[in-house]
Amino acid sequence: MSRRAGRGVGCAAVVLGALAVAGRPAGAQHVTIGPQAALVDYREVSSGLRYSGSGFGAIATARYRKLSAAASVVRLSLDPTKGSTASVGYKATEFDLWLGYDVASYASLEVGVIRRTADPEFEAQSLGAVRVGGRSTYDLGPGATIAFRADYLAAPKFSGGGSASFSLDLGLGLDLVVAGRLHGVVDYTFERVNRKTNPGGTGEIPTPIQQSLARVGLTIGF
Amino acid sequence: MLPRRAAVLALLVLLATLATGEARAQAIQNATLRRANQAYDNLDYRQALSLGRAALRERLTGAERARAYEVLGFSYAALDSILKAVDAFKQVVLIDPERQLDPNRVSPKAYSAFDVALRQVLLVRQLRVDSTSFVGGKGALPVRFTVTQPARVVTRAIGAGGGGGGGQANFLVDSGAWNGQVNLSWSARLPNGDPVPAGMYTLVVDARLGQNSFTASQPVRVTHGSVDTLPHLASLPGYQYLPETEIPAPSWRPLGLAFLYTGGALIGTVGLESGSLGAGSKRELGVVGGAALLTGFIMTLRKPAPRPAEGNILYNRLLKEQIARRNTDIAKENVTRRQQVQLSIVPLSKSGAPR
Numbered sequence A: 001m002s003r004r005a006g007r008g009v010g011c012a013a014v015v016l017g018a019l020a021v022a023g024r025p026a027g028a029q030h031v032t033i034g035p036q037a038a039l040v041d042y043r044e045v046s047s048g049l050r051y052s053g054s055g056f057g058a059i060a061t062a063r064y065r066k067l068s069a070a071a072s073v074v075r076l077s078l079d080p081t082k083g084s085t086a087s088v089g090y091k092a093t094e095f096d097l098w099l100g101y102d103v104a105s106y107a108s109l110e111v112g113v114i115r116r117t118a119d120p121e122f123e124a125q126s127l128g129a130v131r132v133g134g135r136s137t138y139d140l141g142p143g144a145t146i147a148f149r150a151d152y153l154a155a156p157k158f159s160g161g162g163s164a165s166f167s168l169d170l171g172l173g174l175d176l177v178v179a180g181r182l183h184g185v186v187d188y189t190f191e192r193v194n195r196k197t198n199p200g201g202t203g204e205i206p207t208p209i210q211q212s213l214a215r216v217g218l219t220i221g222f
Numbered sequence B: 001m002l003p004r005r006a007a008v009l010a011l012l013v014l015l016a017t018l019a020t021g022e023a024r025a026q027a028i029q030n031a032t033l034r035r036a037n038q039a040y041d042n043l044d045y046r047q048a049l050s051l052g053r054a055a056l057r058e059r060l061t062g063a064e065r066a067r068a069y070e071v072l073g074f075s076y077a078a079l080d081s082i083l084k085a086v087d088a089f090k091q092v093v094l095i096d097p098e099r100q101l102d103p104n105r106v107s108p109k110a111y112s113a114f115d116v117a118l119r120q121v122l123l124v125r126q127l128r129v130d131s132t133s134f135v136g137g138k139g140a141l142p143v144r145f146t147v148t149q150p151a152r153v154v155t156r157a158i159g160a161g162g163g164g165g166g167g168q169a170n171f172l173v174d175s176g177a178w179n180g181q182v183n184l185s186w187s188a189r190l191p192n193g194d195p196v197p198a199g200m201y202t203l204v205v206d207a208r209l210g211q212n213s214f215t216a217s218q219p220v221r222v223t224h225g226s227v228d229t230l231p232h233l234a235s236l237p238g239y240q241y242l243p244e245t246e247i248p249a250p251s252w253r254p255l256g257l258a259f260l261y262t263g264g265a266l267i268g269t270v271g272l273e274s275g276s277l278g279a280g281s282k283r284e285l286g287v288v289g290g291a292a293l294l295t296g297f298i299m300t301l302r303k304p305a306p307r308p309a310e311g312n313i314l315y316n317r318l319l320k321e322q323i324a325r326r327n328t329d330i331a332k333e334n335v336t337r338r339q340q341v342q343l344s345i346v347p348l349s350k351s352g353a354p355r
Helices: A003-022 B002-027 B031-041 B045-056 B062-078 B082-095 B108-120 B253-272 B283-301 B310-338
Strands: A031-044 A046-064 A067-080 A090-102 A107-119 A127-141 A144-158 A163-179 A182-197 A209-221 B124-129 B132-135 B141-159 B170-186 B199-209 B212-226 B341-347
Touching: A031 A067, A031 A182, A031 B283, A046 A090, A046 A209, A067 A209, A090 A127, A107 A144, A127 A163, A127 B253, A127 B283, A144 A182, A144 B253, A144 B283, A163 B253, A163 B283, A182 B253, A182 B283, A209 B283, B031 B045, B031 B062, B045 B062, B062 B082, B062 B108, B082 B108, B108 B141, B124 B199, B124 B212, B124 B341, B141 B212, B170 B199, B253 B283
Parallel strands: none
Antiparallel strands: A031 A046, A031 A209, A046 A067, A067 A090, A090 A107, A107 A127, A127 A144, A144 A163, A163 A182, A182 A209, B124 B141, B132 B341, B141 B170, B141 B199, B199 B212, B212 B341
16 A cells, blocks of 8 residues: 555544544533635735735633633635735734633623734735634524624734734634534624825825635634 | 000019029029029018028128128118118128119119118229330229228239339339329339339228228239331321422413524624725624524424423422421431330239129
8 A cells, every 4th residue: 555545544443433423422622623625815915916815723722611612724725816916925914812701691801812824925915913802692493592792902012023003803603503413604704994094204105905705614612 | 556565664674674683683592592583572671671681691702792782771771771781781782892772773772772881881993904005104993993982092003023222012003092083193113114014913991990991902013115206208298399490381481582693693783883894794694693593493393401490499309308307306306216115905804804
């Protein structure tokens, strides 16, 4: 058996094992983990500099009483869209973390971080910020939960320098129990950063950043 | 029609009277007494008196002697010799203290003479004890009797032994001055409060008035048993557990919420879009929003999930607590009951068999 064939058998075994675990009855699932695919639209500085792309990643969530946590990592490949002034695409890695505390059955306060890096480094701005905001969650029905969140991105840092006095991050999420321990998770994040730069001390120039990111994944509860 | 019915009724009464007289005559062995009885039945009171007195000079059983005096009493009463009738009835009740006259069947003269006779003789009559069962220390045996004259009456329960002294057990039930109907109770306890030992006892009622005295007795049997314990409760009668979940009525709420949340995201996105960057792609929001709306629509069509019925949960909790409290009380009561003795007291006939 060739090395490639062996790798395929290993992947199949992993998938089968995951499905076997997912098929078990749902219990008190406090931890979920799974892969996700992503779609992204990214704009920077002006309407001419825009990219779109897709990628893959993973998401993990955990809950303990009133505390909840979610972390997501996606690797995105972005290409200039039609009419974009950009000539080449780039790859980006985005890491998101949310930590929530329930203040009501349908509302929670949350903090978190966002860290996005671009490769090549100066094809797009790398961003790091702290999230502070809130989330509203509601059960649509058995095993279906919808969430809306709004976070302020505090203390943003950019690879190209500059500052942002106003940065917001909106989100829409849906968690649906597909079967047993298997959840379907979709998440939308819209990010608007009012970045301003002051090249050469000649005055501040607005260089805003805007990104729409959709993540669709399957997770297994434990 | 009516006279005919009256004649039939009279015939039946006559037959009944004759049958009674015949039965009484058959119970009497003495011929003279039988003739006295016959004379009285024939309303020949003088002949009945003569024959009754003659019978008393002959050898008679106790019952026959009592009957002879009774014939004399009835005859004297019929002849208006009340004092002599009272004397005759005194002899009757001295021989048979339990003798009773039916006021519906004897003449008022005879009944009043009998009543006067009763009050002139010291007797303890109609000593009665009912079968009873009670937990030692928590009940008593009712004892009732009639004293025909005001007298000092001492009531005791005398056992065959085991009364604590090693000899014959002797428990004082009551001592007092009584007249007429008397109701007493015997707790069947030893002086230290323990129940009396099981066995045969005789309730003795001793009445004294000057030099006169009269004693009546009634044997009883005392048995010991264990006190029944109470079963634990699994439910309270009339109260049932209620379902702790309820299925809400179907509604458009899931779809409405999906619209609300998706609309919020859309409005937020449109509102935050930078004018200099242009309208962004709505592909991402379309994917997620579409999934949310579809899920909301499906959830609207689906049977709603059962939700906790808080009122029923509280009710069930209260019911469980109430049952637990009652079971705790029952457990305590059972501990006490296991240390108790169930006393059963049964009156016996004079021959010893239960009455």
